[in-house]
Amino acid sequence: MTRLCWFLASAIFSSSALAEVTGVTIASRSVIADGRAFGATGSYEQLSGSVTFALDPAAPENAGIVDLGHAVRGDDGLVHFTSDLYVLQPTDTAKGNGVLFFELANRGTLGTLLTQFNHGSALAANGIPDAGDGLLMRDGYTLVWVGWEFDVPPGRLRLQPPAADLPASGVAPISVDVVVNQRMSETVLVDEPVRPPVPYPPTHELDQFDRLTVRDKFWGEPTEVPRERWRFVPASAPPRIALDGGFEPGRWYRVTYRATAPVVAGVGLAALRDAASAFRYRADLPIRGSAAYAFGQSQTGRLAREFLYDGFNVDAEGRRVFDAFWINKAGAARGSFNDRFATPAHGDMFASTQFPFADGEEADSDGTRDGLLSRYDAALQPKVLYTNTPVEYWGGGRAAALQHTTVRGDRDLALPDNVRIYVLAGTQHIVAPFPPTRAPAQTGTANARSDGQELSNPVPHDNIMRALLRAWHAWAAEGIAPPSSNYPRLADDTLVPIREVAFPHLPGVADPRGITGPARIIGDRVVPLPYLVPQVDGDGNDIGGIHDPEAAVPLATTTGWNFRAERVGNPSEIYQTLGSYIPFARTRAEREAASDPRLSIEERYTGEADYVARVEAAARGLVQQRLMLDEDVERAVARAHAHWAFAMRADSATSAGAD
Numbered sequence: 001m002t003r004l005c006w007f008l009a010s011a012i013f014s015s016s017a018l019a020e021v022t023g024v025t026i027a028s029r030s031v032i033a034d035g036r037a038f039g040a041t042g043s044y045e046q047l048s049g050s051v052t053f054a055l056d057p058a059a060p061e062n063a064g065i066v067d068l069g070h071a072v073r074g075d076d077g078l079v080h081f082t083s084d085l086y087v088l089q090p091t092d093t094a095k096g097n098g099v100l101f102f103e104l105a106n107r108g109t110l111g112t113l114l115t116q117f118n119h120g121s122a123l124a125a126n127g128i129p130d131a132g133d134g135l136l137m138r139d140g141y142t143l144v145w146v147g148w149e150f151d152v153p154p155g156r157l158r159l160q161p162p163a164a165d166l167p168a169s170g171v172a173p174i175s176v177d178v179v180v181n182q183r184m185s186e187t188v189l190v191d192e193p194v195r196p197p198v199p200y201p202p203t204h205e206l207d208q209f210d211r212l213t214v215r216d217k218f219w220g221e222p223t224e225v226p227r228e229r230w231r232f233v234p235a236s237a238p239p240r241i242a243l244d245g246g247f248e249p250g251r252w253y254r255v256t257y258r259a260t261a262p263v264v265a266g267v268g269l270a271a272l273r274d275a276a277s278a279f280r281y282r283a284d285l286p287i288r289g290s291a292a293y294a295f296g297q298s299q300t301g302r303l304a305r306e307f308l309y310d311g312f313n314v315d316a317e318g319r320r321v322f323d324a325f326w327i328n329k330a331g332a333a334r335g336s337f338n339d340r341f342a343t344p345a346h347g348d349m350f351a352s353t354q355f356p357f358a359d360g361e362e363a364d365s366d367g368t369r370d371g372l373l374s375r376y377d378a379a380l381q382p383k384v385l386y387t388n389t390p391v392e393y394w395g396g397g398r399a400a401a402l403q404h405t406t407v408r409g410d411r412d413l414a415l416p417d418n419v420r421i422y423v424l425a426g427t428q429h430i431v432a433p434f435p436p437t438r439a440p441a442q443t444g445t446a447n448a449r450s451d452g453q454e455l456s457n458p459v460p461h462d463n464i465m466r467a468l469l470r471a472w473h474a475w476a477a478e479g480i481a482p483p484s485s486n487y488p489r490l491a492d493d494t495l496v497p498i499r500e501v502a503f504p505h506l507p508g509v510a511d512p513r514g515i516t517g518p519a520r521i522i523g524d525r526v527v528p529l530p531y532l533v534p535q536v537d538g539d540g541n542d543i544g545g546i547h548d549p550e551a552a553v554p555l556a557t558t559t560g561w562n563f564r565a566e567r568v569g570n571p572s573e574i575y576q577t578l579g580s581y582i583p584f585a586r587t588r589a590e591r592e593a594a595s596d597p598r599l600s601i602e603e604r605y606t607g608e609a610d611y612v613a614r615v616e617a618a619a620r621g622l623v624q625q626r627l628m629l630d631e632d633v634e635r636a637v638a639r640a641h642a643h644w645a646f647a648m649r650a651d652s653a654t655s656a657g658a659d
Contacts, residue, residue, distance in 0.1 A: 020054065020274055020278060020316065021051055021052070021053060021274055021275060021278040021282075021285070022052045022054045022080075023052040024049065024050075024051050024052075024286060024287070025049040025050050025051075025052075026047050026048070026085075026286055027048055027049040027050070028046075028047070028048050029045060029046070029048075030045060030046055031043055031045050031046075031091060032044050032045060032046050032129055032131065033129075036131070036134075038131070038134040039137075039138035040095065040138075040140075041095050041096060041137055041138060041140045042090060042091060042092055042095050043090070044088055044089065044090060044091060044131070044137050045088070045089060045090075045091050046086070046087065046088050046129065047085070047086070047087040047088075047286070048084075048085065048086050048087075049084075049085050050082050050083065050084055050085055051082065051083045051085050051146060051271070051275055053080065053082070053083070053267070053270065053271055053274055054078040054079065055078060055079045055081075055267065055270055056077070056078055056079075057069045057071070057079060059316065061311075061314065061315070062270065064266070064310050064311060064312075065264065065266040065267060065269070065270060066266045066338050066339055066340055066342075067166065067262070067264050067266070067340055068264055068266065068267070070164045070165050070166055070170075070264070071162035071163070071164060071165070071267075072162055072163060072165065079162050079264070079267070080162070081160055081161050081162050081267050082160045083146050083147035083158075083159050083160070083271045083275070084145075084146070084147035084157045084158050084159075085144075085145070085146055085147070085275075085287075086110060086144075086145040086157060087142065087143065087145070087287055088129060088137075088142070088143040089142040089287070090137075090142070093142070093288065095140065096140040096141065096142055096289075097139060097140030098140075098291055099140070099141050099142065099289060099290075099291045099293055099473070099477070100141075100142050100144050100279050100280055100287070100289035100291065100292040100293070101113065101136070101141040101142065101143050101144065101292075101295065102272065102276060102292065102293065102294045102295070103143065103144070103145055103295050103300075104148065104272065104294060104295065104296040104300035104304060105147070105148070105149070105156075105157045105300065106296075106297055106299050106300045107152050107156070107344075107345050108147070108149055108152030108153070108156025108158055109156060109157075110129075110145055110157060111129065111130075112297050113136060113143055113295060114131065114132055114136070115132075115462075116461065116462055116465050117136050117466055118130075118134060118135050118136055118137075119132040119133050119135075119462065120132025120133075135466060135469070136469075139469075139470075139473070142287070142289055144275075144276075145157055146271055146272055146275045146276075147160075147268075147271070148268035148269065148272050148303070149268055149344050150199075150263055150265060150268070151197075151199045151265075151343065151344055151346075152345060159267070159268045159271060161263040161264050161267050161268065162263065162264050162267065163261070163263055163264075164262040164263055164264050164340070166340075170340070171203075171258060171260075171262075172340070172341075173209070173256050173257060173259075174200065174256070174257065174259050174341045174343075175254055175255070175256040176189045176198050176254070176343065176346065177252055177253070177346075178241075178247070178252075178253045178254075178255065179250065179251065179252055179253070180247045180248075180249055180250075180253075181249050181250070181451065181568040181569065182249050183246045183247065183249055184246055184247050185242060185243065185246045185247075186233060186240050186241065186243075187240065187241055187243075189238065189239055189240075189241070189255065189346075197238035198238065198239070198345075198346055199238055200239070200261055200262070200341055201237065201238075201239050201260055201261060202239060202257050202260070203257075203258045203259065203260050204258075205231060205232040205233075205234055206231060206232075207257065207258060208227060209257075209258060210227070210232075210255070210256065210257040210258070211227075211255070211257075212224070212227075212230050212243070212253060212254070212255050212256075213225065213253070213254050214248075214251050214253050214254075215251070215252050215254075216251055216252070216570055216572070216573070217252070217516050217573065218350055218516065219516060219519055219526055219528075220252075225243070229243060230243045230244065232257075241255060249567075249568050249569030250564055250568055250569020250570025250571075250573065251569065251570060259341055262340060265337065265338065265342035265344065266337070266338035266339075266342070268337065268344075269303075269307050269312045269337065269338055272294075272307065272312070273307075273312045273313070273315060274315070276292045276321045276322060277316075277317075277319065277321050279292070280292050281315075281317075281319065291476070291477065292321060292322045292323060293322060293324045293325070293326070293476065294322045294324070294325050295325075295326045295328065296325070296326070296328065296330065297329055297330075298328070298329045298330065298429065298430075299335070299344070299345075301327040301328050301329055302330045302334050302335040302352060303335060303344070304325050304327045304330070305327060305330055305334045305372060306334040306337045306338060308325065308373060308382075309334060309356070309372050309375070310338055311375040311376075313376065313380065313382060314376070314380055320379075320380045320382065322382050323382055323383065323476050324382050324383040324384070324385070324472060324473075324476035325382050325383070325384045326472060327386050327387075328386075328387045328388075328465075329387065329388055329391070329429055330386075330388075330392070330398065331353075331388060331392035331393070331396070331398025331399055331400035331402075331403065332353060332357035332398060332399045332400055332401075332402040332403045333353045333354075333396075333397065333398045333399070334352050334354055335352040336351075336352065350396075350518070350519065350520075351397075351521055352397065353398065353518055353519070353520045353529065354520060355368070355370065355407065356370040356371050356372055356374070357372075357399065357402035357403060357407065358371060358372065358402065358403055358404065358413055359371055359372045359373045359384060359403075359415070359416055359419045360373070360414070360416045360419075362407065362413065363407070364407055365407055365408070373416070373418075381416075381418050382418070382476075383472070383475050383476045384418060384419045384420070385419075385420050385422075385468065385472050385475075385482070386403065386419070386420065386421040386422065387421075387422050387424060387461075387464075387465065387468070388400045388421070388422075388424070388487070389423070389424050389427040389428055389429055389461075389560055389579070390423070390425070390426070390427065390428075390542055390559065390561075390579065391427075391428050391429040391561070391578070391579055392429070392560075393423075393532065393533045393560060394512070394515060394533055394559075394560045394561040395515065395560075395561060395574050395576050396429075396576045396577065397519070398518070399518040399530075400423075401488075401530065401532035402529065402530070402532075403421060404421055404487060404489075405490060405530070407529075409490075409529075409530025409532050410490075411490060411491075412489050412491050415485060419485075420475075420482055420483075420484075420485045421487045422464070422468065422483075422485065422486050422487060422545070422546055423486065423487040423534070423542075423544065423545035423546065424459075424461055424464060424545060424546060424548070425543075425546060425547045425548075425551055426457075426459050426541055426545075426547060426548070426551035426554075426558040426559070426560075427460075427461055427548070427558070427560070427579065428457035428558075428559075428560060428562075428577070428578055428579025428580075429577040429578070429579070430577060431458060431459070431460055431461055431462075432456035432457050432579075432581070433456075433458060434639070434642070434643075434646075435458070435642075435646045436455040436456060436458050436556075436581040436583075436646075437455065437456060451564065451565055451568050451575050452562035452563065452564065452565055452575050452578045452580065453509075453562060453564070453565050453566075453571065454509065454559075454562050454582055455581040455582070455583070456578055456579065456580070457558045457559065457560075457562075457578070457579030457580055457581045459548055459550050459551050459558050460550065460639075461548075463548050463549070463619075463622070463628050463629075463632050463635075464546050464548060464622070464627055464628060466628075466632060467622070467623075467626055467627050467628045467632075468627070470626075470629070483625055483626050483627055486544075486545055486546050487544060487545060488542075488543070488545060489544065490532070493535055494534065494535050494544030494545075495532050495535065496532065496533065496535045497530070497531060498512070498515065498517060498531045498532075498533050499513055500535070501513055501533060501535060501536060502535065502536055502537075504539070504540050504597050504598065505597065506540070506557070506582060506596065506597070506598075507594060507595050507596065509580075509582060510563045510571075510572075512559070512561050514572070515561060516573075517530075517531030518531060533560075534560070538597070538598070539554065539557050539598050540559065540582070540598075541554055541557055541558060541559075542560075546622075546627055548636075549615045549616075549618040549619045549622070549636045549640070550615070550636070550639065550643065552615075552618040553611065553614045553618055553640075554584070555583065555601060555611075555643055555644070555647040556582055556583045556584055556647070557580070557581075557582040557598065558579060558580065558582075559579050559580040561574050561578075561579060561580065562575050562578035562580040563575070584598055584599070584601050584604070584647070585598075585600040585601070586600060586601050586647070586648055586650075587601075588603055601648065608641070608648075611644055612637060612640045612641060612644065615636060615637060615640040616633065616636070616637050616640070619632070619636045619637070620633065
């Protein structure tokens with residue numbers, strides 16, 4: 001493996017460019033995929049190392065970084081910190097398209113770009129990427145990951161932030177919500193495969209100030225747990241809580257406590273800003289490009305919205321940093337990324353829902369006017385593409401409808417010219433495996449118990465995402481307008497208040513009209529937000545949005561909600577990121593025996609050939625709309641054959657969800 005190190009002397013920086021990259025170290029460099037050529041771009045190499053930064057707390061561009069003024073400074077008066085770096089770039093960079101494509105790493109993991117756009121898989125433990133069919137490589141992108149998050153486990157892409165030396169008066173209590181899926185006597189403050197624990201230890205393990213409350217609904221009235229019944233486990237890192245009688249599955253526990261060891265988490269946003277700026281505007285670094293795009297998904301989609309709202313898309317020289325953003329599955333939420341005692345990995349879904357929700361300027365209920373992009377002059381605004389699933393409308397506090405309706409939820413907003421919104425109809429937050437199964441519980445074990453009452457939703461995202469990638473790039477690079485926004489609207493009744501959802505009565509399936517909607521916190525008050533969700537047809541399938549061929553030619557009802565299974569507790573609540581796959585009966589006799597109002601498969605299609613032909617026609621129609629690549633049609637047809645075989649199995653509705 002080739003090794004290369006770059007050390008940059010501070011003498012090259014001018015006094016007006018202090019908030020910058022001060023060094024890039026490439027610790028390892030090697031060709032990937034055995035030197036495979038990706039079309040005209042040729043082979044790719046991977047680089048890993050680190051980036052060092054120095055921030056001037058007095059510089060205007062850093063004024064919004066919370067507690068930067070409390071960070072320890074070097075002898076030069078600047079605040080220094082380091083981020084991990086990983087890059088996939090053309091071996092001959094002249095053959096690339098010149099775009100630095102930043103993936104905002106979700107909780108320090110890599111590879112979402114490869115799974116979303118390359119039909120590949122996430123990076124393996126040995127760091128070797130699965131390039132899949134190489135779409136991103138064939139198109140010539142330089143893929144960049146820079147550590148922005150500090151509260152992730154070792155081995156993941158990380159930020160090493162400066163500590164915050166706070167005055168005693170600045171240490172306020174923090175609150176953390178915890179939901180477990182099985183009864184346990186102890187729990188850390190969020191410990192799941194996806195969401196690492198909150199890192200801040202308590203000031204004292206038996207502080208009488210600390211509180212633990214419990215409730216069944218997130219916005220329900222909390223019941224306080226007596227202090228003598230619970231305690232922080234001594235010397236546990238990360239902090240653990242023990243509760244006499246144990247934590248009950250499915251209930252919302254909230255611990256409020258005085259924490260220690262704060263860091264300046266907001267420097268992670270500066271790391272993304274300054275790395276992207278340096279890599280595109282400087283000529284003395286090993287990573288270079290002429291343009292920069294950013295992709296954030298779920299947690300990091302909310303990070304991207306925070307990044308834009310906090311004004312980080314302008315560098316120290318007043319230049320635009322990212323030309324284009326793709327914000328995937330974030331809804332109208334932001335998050336705890338630039339706060340005192342920030343908890344980025346925790347992903348507090350409800351408290352992160354804060355005004356402004358839309359990109360263009362609008363009025364809040366108190367008359368305040370603001371917008372996500374209001375801080376930028378027209379010349380500095382990026383092209384912003386949003387994709388959401390129905391999950392971001394139905395649950396998780398993401399309140400996706402508020403991206404394109406008024407705060408009151410009474411009319412549609414006109415989107416700015418530089419914004420597009422697309423909804424992937426009939427899908428769930430993370431695509432479930434095919435054939436459909438119930439989601440594994442958050443233990444991460446192979447034999448985990450089921451989490452949802454219904455089978456999990458496997459309708460794919462990538463067919464549409466890959467086509468939108470090409471359209472997004474043409475928009476950002478050449479000014480070619482992408483397909484028109486496609487999302488549910490109030491004006492045509494494809495977006496409705498939850499009470500007006502026309503979901504059919506399906507025996508044994510919970511009624512979604514009883515789901516608790518989003519709210520926000522203003523001061524100490526919980527303020528409900530309009531609960532607007534996609535309207536459905538007689539089968540319970542979404543009407544509005546872009547339909548993958550599998551959703552356009554259905555063999556099941558596929559939703560953006562799924563109630564918690566009895567075994568994981570609180571079955572009247574939804575599992576926040578799951579959708580449902582509710583199969584159609586195979587025959588008319590089966591559906592009549594089950595009192596299912598939906599037509600059976602045999603009543604819809606004359607047979608497999610008819611079904612597959614309709615799927616192919618739907619795929620060809622998407623190709624004509626620039627919403628699917630021609631090269632993916634064959635893949636959709638192959639999936640249709642497999643789906644038909646699954647749906648027509650006598651045990652398809654039961655064995656797929658067996659423990």
